[in-house]
Amino acid sequence: MNFEPVVLFFVLGVIAGLLRSDLKIPSSIYEALSIFILLAIGLKGGVELAKHNVGDLVLDAMVVIFVGALIPLVAFPVLRFIGRMSRADSASIAAHYGSVSVVTFSVGITLLGHEMLDFEGYLIVFLVFLEIPALVLGVIMARHGQGEVRWGKLLHEVFFGKSIYLLAGGLLIGFIAGSEGIKPLDKLFFDLFKGVLALFLLEMGLVASMRIAALREYGAFLAGFAVLMPIFSATLGTLTGWMLGLSVGGTFLLATLYASASYIAAPAAMRIAVPEANPALSIGASLGMTFPFNIFVGIPLYLWMAKFIHATGG
Amino acid sequence: MNFEPVVLFFVLGVIAGLLRSDLKIPSSIYEALSIFILLAIGLKGGVELAKHNVGDLVLDAMVVIFVGALIPLVAFPVLRFIGRMSRADSASIAAHYGSVSVVTFSVGITLLGHEMLDFEGYLIVFLVFLEIPALVLGVIMARHGQGEVRWGKLLHEVFFGKSIYLLAGGLLIGFIAGSEGIKPLDKLFFDLFKGVLALFLLEMGLVASMRIAALREYGAFLAGFAVLMPIFSATLGTLTGWMLGLSVGGTFLLATLYASASYIAAPAAMRIAVPEANPALSIGASLGMTFPFNIFVGIPLYLWMAKFIHATGG
Amino acid sequence: MNFEPVVLFFVLGVIAGLLRSDLKIPSSIYEALSIFILLAIGLKGGVELAKHNVGDLVLDAMVVIFVGALIPLVAFPVLRFIGRMSRADSASIAAHYGSVSVVTFSVGITLLGHEMLDFEGYLIVFLVFLEIPALVLGVIMARHGQGEVRWGKLLHEVFFGKSIYLLAGGLLIGFIAGSEGIKPLDKLFFDLFKGVLALFLLEMGLVASMRIAALREYGAFLAGFAVLMPIFSATLGTLTGWMLGLSVGGTFLLATLYASASYIAAPAAMRIAVPEANPALSIGASLGMTFPFNIFVGIPLYLWMAKFIHATGG
Amino acid sequence: MSTQSMLLLTILTEAVLEDILVDEITALGAKGYTISEARGRGTHGVRTGKWSAGGNIRIEILGDSELCTRIADRLQANYERDYGLLMFTSAVELQN
Amino acid sequence: MSTQSMLLLTILTEAVLEDILVDEITALGAKGYTISEARGRGTHGVRTGKWSAGGNIRIEILGDSELCTRIADRLQANYERDYGLLMFTSAVELQN
Amino acid sequence: MSTQSMLLLTILTEAVLEDILVDEITALGAKGYTISEARGRGTHGVRTGKWSAGGNIRIEILGDSELCTRIADRLQANYERDYGLLMFTSAVELQN
Numbered sequence A, B, C: 001m002n003f004e005p006v007v008l009f010f011v012l013g014v015i016a017g018l019l020r021s022d023l024k025i026p027s028s029i030y031e032a033l034s035i036f037i038l039l040a041i042g043l044k045g046g047v048e049l050a051k052h053n054v055g056d057l058v059l060d061a062m063v064v065i066f067v068g069a070l071i072p073l074v075a076f077p078v079l080r081f082i083g084r085m086s087r088a089d090s091a092s093i094a095a096h097y098g099s100v101s102v103v104t105f106s107v108g109i110t111l112l113g114h115e116m117l118d119f120e121g122y123l124i125v126f127l128v129f130l131e132i133p134a135l136v137l138g139v140i141m142a143r144h145g146q147g148e149v150r151w152g153k154l155l156h157e158v159f160f161g162k163s164i165y166l167l168a169g170g171l172l173i174g175f176i177a178g179s180e181g182i183k184p185l186d187k188l189f190f191d192l193f194k195g196v197l198a199l200f201l202l203e204m205g206l207v208a209s210m211r212i213a214a215l216r217e218y219g220a221f222l223a224g225f226a227v228l229m230p231i232f233s234a235t236l237g238t239l240t241g242w243m244l245g246l247s248v249g250g251t252f253l254l255a256t257l258y259a260s261a262s263y264i265a266a267p268a269a270m271r272i273a274v275p276e277a278n279p280a281l282s283i284g285a286s287l288g289m290t291f292p293f294n295i296f297v298g299i300p301l302y303l304w305m306a307k308f309i310h311a312t313g314g
Numbered sequence D, E, F: 001m002s003t004q005s006m007l008l009l010t011i012l013t014e015a016v017l018e019d020i021l022v023d024e025i026t027a028l029g030a031k032g033y034t035i036s037e038a039r040g041r042g043t044h045g046v047r048t049g050k051w052s053a054g055g056n057i058r059i060e061i062l063g064d065s066e067l068c069t070r071i072a073d074r075l076q077a078n079y080e081r082d083y084g085l086l087m088f089t090s091a092v093e094l095q096n
Ligand SMILES: Nc1ncnc2c1ncn2[C@@H]1O[C@H](COP(=O)(O)O)[C@@H](O)[C@H]1O
Pocket: D012, D013, D038, D039, D040, D041, D042, D043, D044, D045, D047, D056, D083, D084, D085, D086, F030, F031, F032, F033, F034, F035, F060, F061, F062, F063
């Protein structure tokens, strides 16, 4: 079975929230856990990257980013014209779904460990690059013919917002240090990773439990979107991964990456760049619906999809 | 010698407090450490429980809980009639002593590791169940003929208060995952346990140092109670453990569990359910006296008692 | 090459600060990391000390402390008469440079591990003792003929300020427990040490980036002092270590210790004891200049010096 | 811009009461509230906030005089005897 | 000791605006400000502060009536529509 | 319910002074006080609170005019020259 115990911590958090337990994770601990996870993922990616010839990856990276940019471009019209949402909300939600979730990705990696499947480590690098076009496209769609954009502020937010900054910084340090140089840090950043992920999922569950209620107010359309959009994106990812010749594990991870929706980087960036969008909608959908859908249903499904395409397609 | 270095961290904290050092452990770190300890203990218990047929434990559990419920029932009249304390204070303190301290219990486990003695892992399960009757009895004794009880609020506090919630949640996750499934989390929750316990004891020492002063105000009776009550409870625990056929380690742990007094779950629950009780009294006694007594004198004594009864009684 | 990946985390922090990234390490996490580092270093020192006959070290300790006390005595007239700084500022800065930086020292230890060089573990003990004369001398120089000193308050600050208290407390616990007794804590305090140091350096970088600006206001003299003073102190340390017959690693560590400037214990003590000194100057110099100078340039230089004197001098 | 005179009711009390008081003041008609952490000393002794349930909170409610009185009266009746509690109002001008 | 009558402008808003608002109020001439963390509920829903960008901040500015009005007007014009924002002034006596 | 007019003295200063000031104000006769964390900027530069000793605290004392003046005078005399310090009073109505 594709069962991974860490996701139980998410359930524990959700139940605590719904039952109004007094369990709280202090916000400074939440910050610390997220810094840890971002740095650890970045370092891991950098170490992997150091094993490859960077030049060989440029073409793959361009394909991955280009296809990834289709996601917000598809999501926007769906939200705007089928869902009848405002321009700002449609653009902001599209940006959330175009960008990615490090925690969802980590749960995916964890499952691969469980299944003893390998993956192309440099995929972590793509994670960093996928955020950028999604956020920029989101702003362009929100602002199209609606007055000027504070590009300076936005790009600053995108590149130096803590998520991308820590991922990219960890990547660089891991790349420079290499797997030998990073070894003394393994005990903290790699050995404890899964335990810290469990604690983070507990906190995510607490927060998500409050978001589910917010989502309910906005009816069935958004809930449907929050489930169908990741399946569409994962399909795109599966096809892309398979065409690029990634392994089963790599194909699955790319699908997971596409399918995941941001709830750290994107909310902060959109709140500044598209302030008239209602954050309860975008976070409600991405964290209240898509995140739990992905870790419980999506991830096993995407793994099945990756195995299927490699079994039949190849 | 029964000496365990972790308790030195408690001494370090007490001295820092008494000397008014500017050493402070931020409250968010305190919260994080306690979440860690509660989850880790719960997980450990769950993993142990998964090794047993749960049905076999039901009878033992009932005996342990039933005898445990005697503790507040004995403590209350002692406090009320010998100590001449108010009904509310007597009931609240009785509830503190009927309920248990996870940290005292952890120091006990640590000592067993030191002595290379085994114990029945499912004892951790009892820890969770012992809190409940003690808190409920405390409220009944406080309210007997004194107006209505907000049972809804109280039971919510008891079951969904973070201590019991995390212990029970950890227990369930550990039980579901089993020792294989939990392995990736071992590096965080089990390997680091003792170090985290040391840091927690440092903080406990800081807090206890302030409580000792509070206790002084209330005279010799309460101080005497805070030392004699755990010895009485430990005797009860030793006999119960021995009659249930537990190992030396298990007998000792049950005695330690009975002897320990709560300073996390009980204070929060009593502050809401019995507000007219003075929290300085109950926390002063349980944290300022009984906790240090237990870790320095009690625990070695209870181990001796367990060895003695197994050597002579059996 | 003498390259140590942990220092890259400092760079990451500095850049985040300069680029006004929204990356922040919550202050409670900063506190927790520093408590961890101080305790871990103290424990390590205590374990090492337990391997030696304490009596044998008394003479060495006296020499190390005596020579160390020369540093503020040299720094003060330089600042006062060459730099034309106020008496209070000169004394406060002198105290910062006479006292030591645990993090710089830790980076030094880390480099020795990298180079597979041994060192005399008891040097950590000296770290604790070096703070005291520097701070006391600082106050005497500030107050000389300037009205009375609140010695009670100051000595309390020096001895029970959290830095020295935790170092000394860890030392004692490590000494009492010995390397066997401390083993269960190794997984937290020793295995994770380098990773935690990396996170701490990230935070130091964030703070230092703000201090560099402050330093700029005070011109070239202070910047020059912040680079030349540590080289002078390191030379003193190299000679002292060599004359005491320390190993290459030990000589290097003593030089690093002398060369490092305090930015935790000294600022807190000086703010209370010499309030008219401008803290922006002393922290700007020690953290904004000397700390990065030491970890990037100084430490490799001091290692070269230690190797050189042992190769040619002996 | 016109400003509007209102009262700000400040409540200093034990952190453990947070959820209960939020329910009370919402039921009494407050449209909003602001909470922040505090520590302190009063007739109920030192509250350092070091200890999980040992800190204080500050609850502030902006409203008209009637609302503030209603809330203060209720809290005084229900909580003053058993809990650390200090309440005061000040006159403020709403700016938006 | 003479005291001086001044206004204290209190701004309750979303934490995500901190850097932007600090720039605004500095540009509008505030000589100083004080910031602290808060959480709360208002017309924009509950803001628990649990979530990274989900908390509030309280910004306080001591100044003359003219400065406080200038800041309040600017913030109302630029941020009230899209962000949680509550502003009020109170009369205080400066003691130093 | 009768209310009582009092003064609230607010002190914004460096966190490093906390223990010293608590001793001072207790010695000067304050029956209670409330402390909370803050950060800010004033004539002594930016105090971010990121740095261990680099944050501010807010101390509030509710008392009569005489107590507040006594405390403000003492603090001004002893600490204003060397430390970041801002003090102001406001009129409040005690509600319990
Ligand atoms: N005179 C005072 N000035 C400022 N704050 C006070 C004062 N008295 C009490 N407090 C605050 O109100 C809380 C409860 O007060 P009490 O009910 O007197 O224990 C205390 O913990 C303080 O935070």
